[in-house]
Every structure is written in structure tokens, then in C-alpha cells.
Amino acid sequence: MKLIDGKATAQTIREELKTEVAALKDRLGRAPGLAVVLVGEDPASQVYVRNKIKACEDTGIVSKAFRPEASVSQAELEDLVRRLNADPELDGILVQLPLPRGLDSQRILDLIDPAKDVDGFHPVSMGRLTLGLPGLRPCTPAGVMELLRRYDIPTKGKKAVVVGRSNIVGKPMALLLAQPGVDATVTLCHSRTRDLAAECRQADILVAAIGKANFITADMIKDGAVVIDVGMNRTEKGLAGDCDFHAMKDKVAAITPVPGGVGPMTIAMLMVNTLAACRRRMGLES
Incomplete structure (x- = not known):
């Protein structure tokens, strides 16, 4: 099992951004x-x-x-x-x-x-994402994509299942996974999905974003799946994800922990978006 360490990855991104921000400051x-x-x-x-x-x-x-x-x-x-x-x-x-x-x-x-929409929630930003045009992407889904990229997790032709259809995570996550160059085959599940467990068991890549602690259990995933847990739920025992991490960690190929998985990446991608927005506004980037 590979632990996908979002905290360490986010820190690496911050270090990279320091250099880029300093260079841009010198220029502008x-x-x-x-x-x-x-x-x-x-x-x-x-x-x-x-x-x-x-x-x-x-x-x-x-x-x-x-x-x-x-x-x-x-x-x-x-x-x-x-x-x-x-x-x-x-x-x-x-x-x-x-x-x-x-x-x-x-x-x-x-x-x-929209040029300053670093959260990526504006209808223009969402429209550009839907059309596959360059633009500012919602930070949490963008952070997930960055983790997949940096951990060399293959996506082309893979079956991806996204559980949750919020405008902040679920919908843009499904769109990003289906983009040309990523090329996953995506199923978007939600509270009305029939036999959710069966859908999840087909996933090569499962992204859980439903906001219910330990809702995705070990018997809902197949051996060797990659599990990305976006959930952040406060329980009596502390923070818990949407997936039962301890029950499935020996069954999966790779998994994000909670905390220390997707959460730090959301903030890192906010910084990435702010830098990109500055460059675009100053005519330095398309």
C-alpha cells in the first residue's frame, strides 16, 4: 500500500511557489x-x-x-x-x-x-472547465489531480468513481478526470445511486466526497484500487474521512489519509491559482 502524503506534497508545492513568486515580484x-x-x-x-x-x-x-x-x-x-x-x-x-x-x-x-476567482466557483470558471478551456480550477479537485500526477497514478482508460455531486468537489472532480489527457471513464454517484457499493467496487480510482465519516467501507472497494478521501468529518475520536482507512489500507494500492491527505492540497492549489491569476491579469500567461 502506497500512502499518498498530501501534507508533504503541499509543502513541496509551497517551496516551488516561493521561487516563482519571488521571480514574479522582481518582474512586476x-x-x-x-x-x-x-x-x-x-x-x-x-x-x-x-x-x-x-x-x-x-x-x-x-x-x-x-x-x-x-x-x-x-x-x-x-x-x-x-x-x-x-x-x-x-x-x-x-x-x-x-x-x-x-x-x-x-x-x-x-x-x-472571473479573472480573480481563485476558488474556481464562478459560473465562468465552471463553464471553462466543462468546455475544457484553460482557467482557474476549484482547488480541492485540482489538488486531487496534482496528487495523482505527482504519485504517477495512471488514469488513462481507468474506471473512476466519484461519490458526491457537490459543485465544490464532486462535479468538477468528475469533469477533471474525464479531460483529454487524463482520459478516465467516470461515474458520478450520489445519494440516489442504486447499489452504490456495486458502483464503487468497479472503481480503479475512487474519490469519496460525501461528508459522512467512514461511509465507504472496505467491502465497497476492489483489491488494488486507488482511494482518494476528500472527507473531513469531526467525530468523538477526532477527524475522520469518508472512507474507513484502517479497514481498507491493506487492500488498496494507494490511499490518502485524513488528516494529511487532500486537505493541505486544497490550500496549496489556492496559492497556485493566485499566482496563475496574477500572471494572466498581467498578460504573462494565457
């Missing part, structure tokens, strides 16, 4: 800039934002944090996004989700300039 006279918007005091969101800001510090990207109160109005938050869109020194805008009740998240995401 400024470093890439990322705006991070955190509305309210949600504890989990605060941890995520803190980790993202630290990643910026590590790679040399300039981060600017904006922390409106949970009582902020929709109009006020939209005005903030418009100001960030207009700021020439900000190349990326990240609005931490979920937003407090009463705020329309989709309207906020739709308002972000």
Missing part, C-alpha cells in the same frame, strides 16, 4: 495579492482562513483579510466584493463559505471578477 515590482473575506465568527472558517493566510506568508503572496460582522447586509458585502474587484493589486478574491444565514452565497460568488 509587487507580489501576487489575495483578498480573504471572512464574514462572522464561525470557528471552523476562522481556522481555514488562518491556514490560508499562513500559506500566503510562506509562499510570499500578499494577503489582505477582510472581516465583516455576521450582521453585514447583502448590499454591504456586495459593495466590498466590487471594491476588491477594482483593486489593481489584488489578483485573487476568496470569500470563505458558508456565509451566515440570510446572505445569498451564490450572488456573492457570481459577483467576483
